Amino acid sequence: MDAARNLAYLISAVFFIFGLKGLSSPRTARRGNLLAVIGMAIAIFVTLLDKQIIDFTFIIVGIIVGSAIGAITARRVQMTAMPQMVAIFNGFGGGASALVALAEYNRFLATPRLDIVVTIVLSVFVGALTLTGSFIAFAKLQDLMKGTPIVFKFQQALNALLGVVFLVLAGIFVWNFSNVTALLLILVIASALGVLLVIPIGSADMPVVICLLNSYSGIAAAMTGFVLSNVVLIVSGALVGASGLILTHIMCVAMNRSLPNVVFGAVGVGGYGAAATGEKRYVTEYTEEDAAMMLEDAQSVIIIPGYGLAVAQAQFALHEMAQMLIDRGTTVRYAVHPVAGRMPGHMNVLLAEANVPYDLLLDLDEINDDFQHTDVALIIGANDVINPAARTEKDSPLYGMPILNADQAQTVIICKRSLSPGFSGVDNELFYDQKTMMIFGDGKASVQELVNLIKG
Amino acid sequence: MEGALLVSFYVFVLATFVGFEMITKVPPLLHTPLMSGSNGISGITLVGSLISAGTGHAGISKVLGLVAVIFATINVVGGFMVTDRMLARFKREPKKD
Numbered sequence: 001m002d003a004a005r006n007l008a009y010l011i012s013a014v015f016f017i018f019g020l021k022g023l024s025s026p027r028t029a030r031r032g033n034l035l036a037v038i039g040m041a042i043a044i045f046v047t048l049l050d051k052q053i054i055d056f057t058f059i060i061v062g063i064i065v066g067s068a069i070g071a072i073t074a075r076r077v078q079m080t081a082m083p084q085m086v087a088i089f090n091g092f093g094g095g096a097s098a099l100v101a102l103a104e105y106n107r108f109l110a111t112p113r114l115d116i117v118v119t120i121v122l123s124v125f126v127g128a129l130t131l132t133g134s135f136i137a138f139a140k141l142q143d144l145m146k147g148t149p150i151v152f153k154f155q156q157a158l159n160a161l162l163g164v165v166f167l168v169l170a171g172i173f174v175w176n177f178s179n180v181t182a183l184l185l186i187l188v189i190a191s192a193l194g195v196l197l198v199i200p201i202g203s204a205d206m207p208v209v210i211c212l213l214n215s216y217s218g219i220a221a222a223m224t225g226f227v228l229s230n231v232v233l234i235v236s237g238a239l240v241g242a243s244g245l246i247l248t249h250i251m252c253v254a255m256n257r258s259l260p261n262v263v264f265g266a267v268g269v270g271g272y273g274a275a276a277t278g279e280k281r282y283v284t285e286y287t288e289e290d291a292a293m294m295l296e297d298a299q300s301v302i303i304i305p306g307y308g309l310a311v312a313q314a315q316f317a318l319h320e321m322a323q324m325l326i327d328r329g330t331t332v333r334y335a336v337h338p339v340a341g342r343m344p345g346h347m348n349v350l351l352a353e354a355n356v357p358y359d360l361l362l363d364l365d366e367i368n369d370d371f372q373h374t375d376v377a378l379i380i381g382a383n384d385v386i387n388p389a390a391r392t393e394k395d396s397p398l399y400g401m402p403i404l405n406a407d408q409a410q411t412v413i414i415c416k417r418s419l420s421p422g423f424s425g426v427d428n429e430l431f432y433d434q435k436t437m438m439i440f441g442d443g444k445a446s447v448q449e450l451v452n453l454i455k456g
Numbered sequence: 457m458e459g460a461l462l463v464s465f466y467v468f469v470l471a472t473f474v475g476f477e478m479i480t481k482v483p484p485l486l487h488t489p490l491m492s493g494s495n496g497i498s499g500i501t502l503v504g505s506l507i508s509a510g511t512g513h514a515g516i517s518k519v520l521g522l523v524a525v526i527f528a529t530i531n532v533v534g535g536f537m538v539t540d541r542m543l544a545r546f547k548r549e550p551k552k553d
Binding site for chain 2: 009013016017019020021023024025026027029030032033034036037040043044047048050052053054055056058059061062063065066067069070071073074075077079082085086089090092093095096097099100102103104106107115119210211214217218220221222224225226227228229230231232233234235236237238239240241242243244246247250336338341343344345346348349352353355357358359360361363
């Protein structure tokens, strides 16, 4: 029976792998997700046949409550709120792993094995840290607490101290695993560390943190898999852990930051790269009419959307405009920078929601060589990701960051609220370029105006 | 090192490599569904929590198991459902003749 069950778990793990493989293309992605669901169903079904389960009351209650919360959240959540949702789900994943490890410890208190004890410690530590860290990330993204970094004196020292205390407690517990107090203290320290590690990180850096916590939730599941010697937990945990790590890396590269700098840098406290050159500079201001004429005459247009656009829900009007241009025979495409949203791939989801076909959504590498053959680059609410300083200015904080080559287009139209610099605080040379048309005002209103002008 | 743990470790390392291979092939277009789908997959801890919540003797293990079942089920149901909802919005450009 054990062999049959483990075989079923293996099949379920294979379904997860095929599910992820489906995500390699938008054509097969939905089917891939379904395969993962089937894998999950197999794993759950086989587990329910386990003869260790003799009382189904708690299981039924738990599944009903969890399903209701999960289903309602999944149906109601706004696409703009997806980062918060993923953040809190990371937390639940980590929490569940830590709880299972604690429950297992309690069940096998009489007959513990050394290897199991070690993995219990790791599972509790990573799981609890993920739980509290994710809750803080959620609170920051949901504006339940201030998005600015919270820093205090000796913060790093305190974190380091807690880390050392954890190692000592872990040593004590592994030495004598009937020492429940040590395990509970580990739980408390991990929970505190989760909070302390996330509060100094600003909202702008949350995409990296969510990816990292996503990875941790996977690692916690894998550790629980070690405790239970369960293949499907180990494989799934490893897959999620790897996924989160890759995304963390991608976001760090796209933001031109190192992981330690994001985690310990407390960027956004203020004074960072304030670009006060003193020199007064002038830009040529244009109106929506000028822009509409330019767009109507263009053969090819690349749109670069920024996050503010999506917050204002202006992507619907934007695509209406794009569709009108496409109907006139213009080639219109969207260039999506990895940090355009609040989590990896976020902007694509927001544009897909506005019925933008995914063939028109191109990422940095796919589209960057095309700007030089493009008539108009239309930029709405984006700034740092098109700043040429990233290419040339060695002492700029943006230097080295991958940017969209908007400046290579024949004409650049920038819709922006003001001349204020972006997150980086760096002035943008492109605003003052001769081929740039600056349109100041509310992004949504400007787009709506463009729609009306092109329609008329 | 115990044999079982060693085998577990083998599985973990090999699965991590498979994960890296698979995930690098996921285009940036689908990174958000990838993350919400990962939430669903990490809900696999449900398998462990079902046993804890279903064992006979009432006590702390069962209560911990119950909370774990709730957390993991939220992840499984919410994660997969929201992923499907997002992916349903990804459509190709209608071909014009």
